[in-house]
Amino acid sequence: MPEQQPPITIGVVGARGLVGQEALAILHQRGYSPKALRVFGSSRSVGLTVPYADTELTLEPLEAITHNPPTFVLCCADGATARSTADLLSKSTSTIIDNSSAFRMIPEVPLVIPEVNGEQLVQQPRVIANPNCSTIMLLTALNPLRAAFGVRAVQVSTYQAVSGAGRAGLESLRDQTHAAVQDRPIPDGIFPVPCAFDVFEHESAIDPDSGFNGEESKMIAESQRIWAMPDLSVLPTCVRVPVQRAHAQAITVELNRTVSVATVQDILARAPGVNIAPPGSPLTPASIAGSDEVHIGRIRVDPNDARRVLLWVCCDQIRKGAALNAVQIMNRLIELRHQSSSSGRTTSVHSAPGYASTS
């Protein structure tokens, strides 16, 4: 008879942030009981509550996570908090799924999009990194084409919502737009330039050697890592636009083979996590905010070189780009535990990859 496992418990670190809030909303939709949940926040927010289902969850200080550590920890905070969480849990059997960039380039920590490289979860790693939101939507859209035809180069221009910079980004857009429409002086916001009625390069720091900003460098390094193609030409230009929520990308991918629009459409229509936008009404980021899928529209093939394919992709970057991807990883790991438990296999904590290399 299979070994009975204790009930799953889930900790959400950074539960009051946009990603933490979205993670809780998804967990509620997935039917997790409030009893299975614990929420952790910064020292400022300890003692405050967050709504969940019909009840309220009280924020605990991060240090309390070492008492009865949760089975899974969804870390929805910055890199420093992620590192503290990993340190605190280094002697536990908790599994951390982290949304920050702290662990993404550590070779022992898998960087996972379930639809792209979910097989890396089979080893049941103890720390898993969620890629950057822009990487998740890019690779979820392109991976079916890479698998079918091989990929030679990727160019992508982004149209990124201000909520990618958190709640303060949304407040900047609201306050600066209000002032602009009332002809008042524009108040300072969190971006280097006013975000009302303008577009501007992503606010992350520019690398003086390459000229790419931080967001672009992440997309390059993470795509190369997830696809195990360290020399792949990935050329992003990351731009903020005055949109509240959901990112868009204009992508040109150069494949190894010539293709037709019909073939591309056929392959993408069968791909996991992808929705082909119906013709007729334009696919826009605001129109798909709150949805789970990576939405693809405007599939075109270069009339002068049929190896080049153009796509217009929209995705809720807080949902599939962050919180949902993390919950999908957790649910895959829960499935794997049940499978290995049913088959009599057990996972040795000591052989699981993760902690040693993250500290």
Place this chain on the structure above:
Amino acid sequence: MPEQQPPITIGVVGARGLVGQEALAILHQRGYSPKALRVFGSSRSVGLTVPYADTELTLEPLEAITHNPPTFVLCCADGATARSTADLLSKSTSTIIDNSSAFRMIPEVPLVIPEVNGEQLVQQPRVIANPNCSTIMLLTALNPLRAAFGVRAVQVSTYQAVSGAGRAGLESLRDQTHAAVQDRPIPDGIFPVPCAFDVFEHESAIDPDSGFNGEESKMIAESQRIWAMPDLSVLPTCVRVPVQRAHAQAITVELNRTVSVATVQDILARAPGVNIAPPGSPLTPASIAGSDEVHIGRIRVDPNDARRVLLWVCCDQIRKGAALNAVQIMNRLIELRHQSSSSGRTTSVHSAPGYASTS
């Protein structure tokens, strides 16, 4: 002694539109006397006035253009009005510089960006077409690199201001944003979807065969024509953003040779009509609205293939993208007249290209 030419007169057709108004502002800056100017409008606007310098110019009906036809006609209206204007002036010696798409693909009508193919004006054609605003900024930025290294392919994603759709586009953005910030129902605008807090594909019709929309098809055909490269791979994705004025483009150009950032910067810094944005503050469309240059920032080279160059380009699409380009063409033609008059050459109206093929 050189023959004395009669004073230049200039007619502006569509003088109350955004491009017409900008043309008048530029003519005023260039020092043209109100006595040299006549303005023409639709039947609705005949008898109304437009301000010019310290005076007002009264709008005449288009039909009146045949009485003492102006030396130059800056046509700042739609394609149908452009064709009517050409028909009315077919027996005159007027030169038409047209901002619509009516004549752009007619082989006998030169399609001119002075910085790119200004030599086509030497023959003093009687009708000259102004390219689409997105083509003008793309080729003004890329032409110095094409001349130096040769070009193999161009990918470009646009971030286009709503004023590209005229005054009604600006009104849609204002009214819909006002409603959105006040949580009122969003009123209908001129775009297929609300333009407040969203980005969407350019509203021009999509070609069912290629999947490219009208704006993209123009950029492809016009770039191939101006550069005389009919098989060049030009891959635009044209997108409207909630910006009032000035377009931006994220460009990847594939050259025939490998280059360095320093070489590209050096060549572009010496190019006509181009301004290299100073480092430090982000280059944004709103920040350069009202200026004459094509502004280039974020020059990068693909670390994996140094033939690929990335640029971020911003340009006031009403100014250099339309009205200014037309005035520059006119001024070049005026120079050429003076040169040929000084050297004793005269231009035969009958040998000048233009009218025959436009009707």
